Amino acid sequence: MNDTPSTLKQIIGKTVKAIRLKQGLSQEDLAHECNVDRSYISMIEVGRNEPSITKIFELCRSLKVAPSDFIKMVEIEYNRGREQD
Secondary structure, three states: OOOHHHHHHHHHHHHHHHHHHHOOOOHHHHHHHHOOOHHHHHHHHOOOOOOOHHHHHHHHHHHOOOHHHHHHHHHHHHHHHHHHO
């Protein structure tokens, strides 16, 4: 993977989206829980914004996922991508 930061942003976004959809939440619902605008959630999910560690903790709280579990999910996807390169 030549573009690691971009790749990580995309993986973080896809992970947030997958958890959100699994829980039946809209972007608006998640944004409301995290006190951010819906467009911010959208930008994270498409990999254009990278949430701070503080925001990751807020997202995890709202998604009812332990931050350590979230990071593990991101790590698994990242390693899958590296294996494919």
